[in-house]
Amino acid sequence: MVCIKTTRQNKSELRPLPLWKWLPFTIPILVVVSIFLPPNICAKVIFKSVTIPAQIDFVHSDGQSGQRLFNEFVGSGAAFFDYDNDGDLDLYLINGAPQPPFGSEITPKPNRMYQNLGNSTFTDVTQITNLGHTGYGVGCAVGDYDNDGDTDLYLTNFGPDVLYQNQGDGTFLNVTVSANTNNASWGTSCAFADFENDGFLDLYIANYADYEVARDRQCRNRDIHVYCGPHAYPAAIDRFFHNNGNGTFSDLTDSYGFLQPPPCHGLGLTLADYDNDGDSDIYVANDQDPNFLFQNRGDGSFEEIALLAGVSYNDMGKEEAGMGTAFGDYDNDGQVDLTVSNFQTETNTVYHNRGNNFFMDLTITTGIAEKTYNYLGWGIKFFDYDNDGWKDIFVVNGHVMDNITELEPNVFYSQQNLLFRNLGDGKFDRVQGQDGLALKKVSRSAAFGDYDNDGDVDIVVTNWNQSPDLLQNEIGNQNNWVRFRTVGRDSNRSGIGAKIKVVTPDLTQYQEVRSGGSYLAANDLRVHFGLGQAEIIQQVEIRWPSGRVDHRQQLLINQEYLLVEGDSQ
């Protein structure tokens, strides 16, 4: 087994070089390193925790009330996005805050923005960027909502949410009031997408519960003080903000049909054109409520069809504690499938899209059931960690009760995160590893992106009242890859919603450009494909939200390409 030592770039090199150019320099290093490291250890480090060497010194705080306030257990999210347009991913980490009257002596610690220096380290630019919000932060989404060429940020809070407009000069401006995106509810996951395909990004926000600290209830289980379950408080209504195209938004939650189902406790969110009709649909994972699938009718209205689509309840007709969720085409058949993370002993769920608006729950046959049965899952995503062309699943775990062991001695607060390798035959197998995969923490959210631009997808995991884990992918670039950055012209500038089809000699793959979702997180807007051992990309097809279809042929592997709408080969 060869241990790959990946190469990093300097900040001065603004554009990443194709990997093959580095090859002559890397091979001698690889050989040297592989001689001195024991192969069994080397082989097992798939994700390496590099938080400290990367100079990420953030520590999450839920406000430290010591009261088990209801809103503490959700944790906070993170975003990977290139705020300064320098070609690498920067990192935004969200924080909780003291909640008066509790912890009023504690100084609030703001959300933190870390700029990627391009050499595998980050520097704190919170103050310069004006992104150091000190509210009770929860989740986020990124996208260029004003089509001015830089990426903006939406932040959900327990308390008023915030829309930050990127000024293009390394700073952000809070434009929540002028943009009219005031979501007063307890927002959790959120995402930008151009739902009407009018060229401007709209915004969907999942809301959790109608709760105030002043109305906090003390819940007990067998006389032990525990965090309350979701139904201790009424559910809050999710929000849909339509982008008016002039820097303002309108709340069209009601008129677009989102009030049709009764409100549920929304936590996770994922978007995709699951029915391949050319517009973005919405799936919401609700906590102990039926999940929602809002089918975009393409006429400015949505219909909730989760039950008939088979994605509302589990096989026994029971609503589960949905936390995170993700769309992804795990069998490369051109129809996005779906996964949901749930509570301990509920198992995560994998739904296979059979077309015709129907999903089959294949959790058992995919092998996910048994392996997730003992974990309480949160952030989840389909992504190809080993670049073999088949999307794998990563899910982060951690219990909601800090004192769970008092109630159930065999259940633990801190839990390992799980990586499942897609075997390419409809089944997944758990991948165990040392270091990053061996950590046991109380994880909540995960954001994905190739922050070191080395050709494989890395992960940042947020943990409740702990430091995050920046997990550097150590093996992905053993296989070939390609990455695309999209720029829309008639479509929204970020190209969110664009569908990319990549054809190599042995495989055809599909992905969509997506912002935000899963659980409180925003991922790299660039689209990464693993290519296995393919040496050439025969064809790339890009279907833009505007309806335009562009094509590229005969592309080189191991490169990042800029795809501008209308620039067909």
Add this chain to the structure above:
Amino acid sequence: MGRLARQILLLYLVISSADVDSLTAQPETYNLSIATDHIQNGSYRLAVDLLRPIINHDPSSIMARYHLGNAYRLQRLYYQAAKTLEPILGLKPTDRVAGETHIFLAEIYIQLGQLNLALNQATAAVAKVPEIAEAHFHLGKIYLKQKKLDLANSAFKQATIRNPDFADACQELGNIALLQARPILAVGFFQQVADLAPFNYRPHLGLMKAYRLSNNQTLAEKHQIRFRDLKKYFDQVYDLELELKDRPTDPQILFRIAELHYKYQNLSAAIEQYQKILIPNPQSEPAWDQLGRIYMQTGDFESAIKAFESLIGLNPEPLEAYLRLSWIYTQQQRFDLAKQLLQKAIQLSPDLTLAYHGLAEVHLAVGDAAQALATYERIVELGDRGPDILIMLGQLRSENGRTNQALSAFQEAIKLRQTDPRPYRHIAQIYVQANLYLDTALKYAKQAVKLNPGAAEMSTLALVHFGQNQLQMAESSIQQALVQEPNNPDYLQQLHEIQQAKASGKGGLHQDNPTE
């Protein structure tokens, strides 16, 4: 304290504890029996309160452990349940108790997420008590989680062989068929569950999915609606049962659950719930009353009688109970009992028209037309002048020879409800039988036919035509009545008379046609 004094005290304590032992032996058996009852009634906490001291006193009490573990299991306190049940297996229980303990533990370990331990327990259960369906069922559940579909399928089948009414096992067989993309097979299993448990929402989700797999959208949507409806019902009951955990004997919650069962017409569950209410509250009049009503609805008249009699025992003046009981007795043709109750009801409430209605029915049933007439007259006097009452009154007056009063009742009925053909028909019959105002009779008979061209109306029209010597038309009308009721002897007789009159060349009832 000196050594001797301490020894005396110790001796005293030993003696006292021996006394306590002998005294508590009997209460333990008694408490065990009471605790079992509590478990059966869903009062798990009460059971735990009784069983814990038994185990504290004698940790090797197998049955106390068994029931305590079960009570914890049913409260979903799985960890305590496991800790309580596990020692049983080392205490040399009977095969049956050991087998059932393995079954409990298999279920508990599944819930605790410890599938390997669960598998051991389920396997041991199947070996120990292969005749018990649940042993196979839990084994199937574990295999299913482990992706061993064939083994799971076989285990669930074994469960259904042992217990053909095992709905959950059938449901799992359906789920496996769905996973194997065999929708037709799945429909069979889910339909079986729906038949076994008509208020279970789960099979409808399975049926919806199976029909979606078979691209039958109409049936899929039908089962989606049924699923939603039953799920809502289940959730409401479930929420109330959660509230009961804190207040297990709260009658308000118990009643709300029973009412929900009744609202969804799950009558057996409603009966069970009211019975549960009555165990600790045998004086609950509303529970006896509701129980009686539901038994009436199910046709279980004997149980309904017992329920209403219990209610009357608690409160001698429940008028509704008298009325319902009398209705049952009338249905059972126990007219004397019915009459007694109705008279008692009238005695208690002389203006209770419903009691008079019941009484009138009884009089009619025993053929006492005069008493029936008197009773209806009383009903009308009391102000109940509905069209149906007036029609009945008219008929009875007519039979009693009080023609003018009968006509007056029918006319009043027409004023109240012009669309009812009956008073028109009766008026026509009175006129034709009296051979008076036959033209008017004809108008009434035609109006009756216009409102409802039924057999009775056609027969009346035939009668009027016959009276008017319009034999052809009379024959045609009665033929139309006979089309509807070909074997009606009265109509056949009427036809025979008309045909005879035609053959003999004679007229109908009367040669002359007097006019009004």
